[in-house]
Amino acid sequence: MKNGPARMKSPQELSNFPKAALPTRHLRSPMTYSTLLYDVRDGIAFITVNRPEKLNALNAQVILDLGAAVDQVRAAADVRAAIITGAGSKSFVAGADIGGFQNLDVTEARRLSARGSGIFRSIERSTKPYVAAVNGFALGGGCELAMACHIRIASENAKFGQPEVKLGIPPGYGGTIRLARLVGKGRAIELLTSGAMIDAREAHRIGLVNHVHPADQLQAEAEKLTRTIMANAPLAVATCIDLVNLQESLQMDDALALESAMFAMLFQTADATEGTSAFLEKRAPNFKGQ
Numbered sequence: 001m002k003n004g005p006a007r008m009k010s011p012q013e014l015s016n017f018p019k020a021a022l023p024t025r026h027l028r029s030p031m032t033y034s035t036l037l038y039d040v041r042d043g044i045a046f047i048t049v050n051r052p053e054k055l056n057a058l059n060a061q062v063i064l065d066l067g068a069a070v071d072q073v074r075a076a077a078d079v080r081a082a083i084i085t086g087a088g089s090k091s092f093v094a095g096a097d098i099g100g101f102q103n104l105d106v107t108e109a110r111r112l113s114a115r116g117s118g119i120f121r122s123i124e125r126s127t128k129p130y131v132a133a134v135n136g137f138a139l140g141g142g143c144e145l146a147m148a149c150h151i152r153i154a155s156e157n158a159k160f161g162q163p164e165v166k167l168g169i170p171p172g173y174g175g176t177i178r179l180a181r182l183v184g185k186g187r188a189i190e191l192l193t194s195g196a197m198i199d200a201r202e203a204h205r206i207g208l209v210n211h212v213h214p215a216d217q218l219q220a221e222a223e224k225l226t227r228t229i230m231a232n233a234p235l236a237v238a239t240c241i242d243l244v245n246l247q248e249s250l251q252m253d254d255a256l257a258l259e260s261a262m263f264a265m266l267f268q269t270a271d272a273t274e275g276t277s278a279f280l281e282k283r284a285p286n287f288k289g290q
Contacts, residue, residue: 033068036048038069038072043079044081044227045076049087049092052087052091055086056088056092056142057094057097058141066119067119067122071122073128080230081128081226082126082128082129083219085133085222089136091137092138092158093138094136094142095141099280106268112172116172117172117259120144120174123149124149127239127241128238129151129229131151132145132153134146134152134154134158134160135215137158140162140164141173148173151210152209153221154203154209154212155200155215155218156214160197160200163196165193167272168271168274169263169275170192171259172264174259179192184206187206271288271289275287
């Protein structure tokens with residue numbers, strides 16, 4: 001190490017510095033999460049949504065924990081990439097915990113959407129690459145989480161879908177925007193308006209996922225791909241991510257804000273109340289367009 005304290009860079013110097021080269025702090029102690037498993041091995045943060053009894057469904061605590069984990073990845077100098085997956089063999093993230101939707105008013109619904117959307121946007125804008133290892137159901141918010149990652153690989157048993165219309169609402173975490181950008185307008189509208197679920201092979205065919213692997217090879221393949229990326233120059237990798245994101249960023253934030261507003265607005269409709277109730281009561285909904 002060099003002798004003497006390091007000279008502090010001026011604001012002008014920092015403003016001209018590549019984002020990935022900005023100094024990061026080391027966390028003094030590892031954080032623990034009630035709904036996630038978080039482990040760092042050889043520069044990779046392994047983030048596992050850990051609610052297998054609920055098929056890893058998103059609830060308010062999962063969202064908060066994901067936000068803290070994303071912050072932890074960003075702050076840790078010894079972390080260069082992250083892999084997100086779900087606990088167990090059945091599900092990546094099987095959407096939102098619908099029980100938490102009951103009794104939400106418009107303000108609460110918009111706050112819920114904006115919070116999750118903001119965290120997923122932080123993943124997307126990270127200059128440290130995120131790989132989604134989709135090991136089962138990736139529905140609703142789970143599909144949105146996968147799409148927020150830079151790269152998606154899937155096990156052969158993975159399923160994808162945005163079934164929110166069956167609840168009387170649109171996606172609220174960026175699904176309408178990212179799906180169209182990944183698979184094209186026509187396919188996105190079909191998936192969004194039908195609420196259909198597609199398998200891993202179809203998701204690969206239309207460009208939603210990068211690779212499909214046998215389930216017992218998924219984690220190893222996710223790590224192999226991540227380490228291939230990490231073998232390259234960190235500033236070059238970060239710049240590539242920044243430049244790709246830059247093509248979309250001027251419109252993305254406005255589009256996400258509008259999606260959150262519409263997600264919240266539809267929560268006050270009778271159809272949204274009916275859709276949520278029907279789901280929880282395990283019956284077909286009776287929508288009336290109100």
